[in-house]
Amino acid sequence: RPPRAMVSVRPMLRGLAAPLRSPPRPRRPLCASTADPLRLFDKEHADLYDHVFPNHFTPGGPFELIACEAARVLPGGEGSVLDICSGPGEPAITIARRMPRARVVSTDISPHFHAKALSRASGLANVEILVADCQALPFESESFDVVTCCYGYMHVEDKDRAFRETARVLRPGGHAIFTHWLRISNMDSSRAMMRAVLGREPPPPALDAHALAAPGVVDDLLTRAGLRFVRAAEAEYDIVYDGEGDAFRVAAMPVEVQLEAHARATGRADVYDAAAAAFHAFVEARGLRRADGRVAMPDNRFRMVVATRGDKGRAARAGG
Numbered sequence: 001r002p003p004r005a006m007v008s009v010r011p012m013l014r015g016l017a018a019p020l021r022s023p024p025r026p027r028r029p030l031c032a033s034t035a036d037p038l039r040l041f042d043k044e045h046a047d048l049y050d051h052v053f054p055n056h057f058t059p060g061g062p063f064e065l066i067a068c069e070a071a072r073v074l075p076g077g078e079g080s081v082l083d084i085c086s087g088p089g090e091p092a093i094t095i096a097r098r099m100p101r102a103r104v105v106s107t108d109i110s111p112h113f114h115a116k117a118l119s120r121a122s123g124l125a126n127v128e129i130l131v132a133d134c135q136a137l138p139f140e141s142e143s144f145d146v147v148t149c150c151y152g153y154m155h156v157e158d159k160d161r162a163f164r165e166t167a168r169v170l171r172p173g174g175h176a177i178f179t180h181w182l183r184i185s186n187m188d189s190s191r192a193m194m195r196a197v198l199g200r201e202p203p204p205p206a207l208d209a210h211a212l213a214a215p216g217v218v219d220d221l222l223t224r225a226g227l228r229f230v231r232a233a234e235a236e237y238d239i240v241y242d243g244e245g246d247a248f249r250v251a252a253m254p255v256e257v258q259l260e261a262h263a264r265a266t267g268r269a270d271v272y273d274a275a276a277a278a279f280h281a282f283v284e285a286r287g288l289r290r291a292d293g294r295v296a297m298p299d300n301r302f303r304m305v306v307a308t309r310g311d312k313g314r315a316a317r318a319g320g
C-alpha cells in the first residue's frame with residue numbers, strides 16, 4: 001500500500017512549488033502497455049493534451065506539412081485518407097477541410113479523444129471519427145490511398161505491428177505520411193526532474209517521444225513492413241504553454257509512472273515537490289518564461305516521412 005503521505009502529480013497546480021495534497025487514488029498508469037485497453041490517454045491526460053496540440057498548428061508545423069503532403073499525393077484532392085493516433089482529430093480534420101472531396105477517417109484508441117474529435121469535426125461531411133487501435137485496424141486490406149499519423153508511432157508498444165497494419169490497409173502505390181520527434185525539449189525537462197528525484201541519471205521514460213529519433217530506426221521499421229522510403233523533411237518550432245503549471249504537468253507525463261513508483265518504493269512524500277522544484281529551476285536557468293507569464297519550450301525538431309507501399313508490401317505483411 002502507498003504511504004499515506006504520498007501525493008499525486010495529477011492535480012491542477014495552483015502554485016508550482018506548493019505541495020500537491022490530493023490523496024492517491026487507483027488509476028491507469030500512463031504507458032503503452034497491452035494490459036492497458038486505452039494504451040496511452042485517459043480523460044485527464046486527454047484534457048492535458050489540450051494545452052499541447054494547438055502548437056502543432058504553427059505555420060510549417062506538422063499538421064500543415066502532413067496536410068500539404070496529402071494533397072500533393074492525391075491529385076485533385078480526391079481519395080481516401082486514414083489518420084491514426086489522431087488524438088482530438090488531427091491532422092484528419094485539417095485534411096478534410098483542405099480537401100472536401102476526399103474521404104477522411106480519423107481514429108484513436110482513446111474514447112476521450114474520440115469525443116473531442118467528434119466535437120471538433122462537427123459540420124464536416126467528409127470525415128468519420130472512430131475508436132480504433134493502430135495495431136489492429138478494423139479495415140479491409142488495401143482500402144486507403146493515404147495513411148497519416150502525427151507523433152503517434154513513437155508511443156505504440158508494438159511498432160512493427162503498427163507499421164505492418166499501415167502497409168496492410170494501404171492500396172498498392174499508396175502513401176504513409178507521418179511525423180516523429182527528433183528532439184523535444186520536454187524530454188530534457190522530464191530527465192532533469194527524474195535526475196533531481198533519483199540523485200542519478202534516470203532510466204528511459206515510460207512514454208518516450210524520442211523512440212524513433214535514432215538514425216536507422218524508422219528506415220528499418222518501414223523495410224520490415226514492406227514500405228519504401230520516398231522523402232523526408234525536418235522543421236522545428238516552440239511549444240508554448242499558458243503558464244508554468246501547465247508546462248510542468250505536460251513535462252511530468254513521460255515520467256509519471258516512474259515518479260509514483262519511486263514514491264511507493266521509498267515512502268518519500270516530497271517526490272512531486274522535488275520534481276516541481278527541478279522543473280522550476282530548468283525553466284529559470286534557460287529563461288523560458290516570457291514577459292506575459294507563458295512558458296516557451298524551444299528547440300523542438302521533428303521529421304516528416306513519406307513512404308509508399310509497393311508490390312512487396314503484401315509479402316512483408318504475410319511474413320509478419
